[in-house]
Amino acid sequence: MVAAMSLKNAPDVSTDDYLVVGLATCFLKEEGEVHEVNILEPIPSAALEAILKGIPTSYSMARGVTVGEVMGEEIPQLPVEFPPATQFCDDFAERAIAACRTYKIRTEAQSHIPLGTMRTDFNYSTERKRVLNQTRVVRKEDDVKQHEYTHKVL
Numbered sequence: 001m002v003a004a005m006s007l008k009n010a011p012d013v014s015t016d017d018y019l020v021v022g023l024a025t026c027f028l029k030e031e032g033e034v035h036e037v038n039i040l041e042p043i044p045s046a047a048l049e050a051i052l053k054g055i056p057t058s059y060s061m062a063r064g065v066t067v068g069e070v071m072g073e074e075i076p077q078l079p080v081e082f083p084p085a086t087q088f089c090d091d092f093a094e095r096a097i098a099a100c101r102t103y104k105i106r107t108e109a110q111s112h113i114p115l116g117t118m119r120t121d122f123n124y125s126t127e128r129k130r131v132l133n134q135t136r137v138v139r140k141e142d143d144v145k146q147h148e149y150t151h152k153v154l
Helices: 045-052 092-105 107-111
Strands: 010-014 018-030 033-042 059-066
Touching: 010 092, 018 092, 033 092, 045 059, 045 092, 045 107, 092 107
Parallel strands: none
Antiparallel strands: 018 033, 018 059
């Protein structure tokens, strides 16, 4: 048996620690068109528990893994159950370590998706699209108009 190693940026997290990763359906907006992409993201314990209560989610499936399975030598590794065209989310390693810590604190959350198993019975919905590269532009017309006496003592 190979001894668990701690990660150099997170000595409190070892390669044998539990983590949930999910396949999220997201969208990219390019030249006015919206394109669908599959993103692999770590799911923190609180988010997983909310998803399991039935809120609509962009996650179509999730798998219980060890940190070492998805972060071999700190380079992200795609689990074989996920489609080959799946992309990793931005800051995957940092988010994986943060999500892993949530399962260390709430160990009972590990029972929702046992290690090595997959779950697909979520309330999957893309009605509210997660657009990854969307920018918000604030315009003068967006300001809320106030009455002239709002800040006056009457």
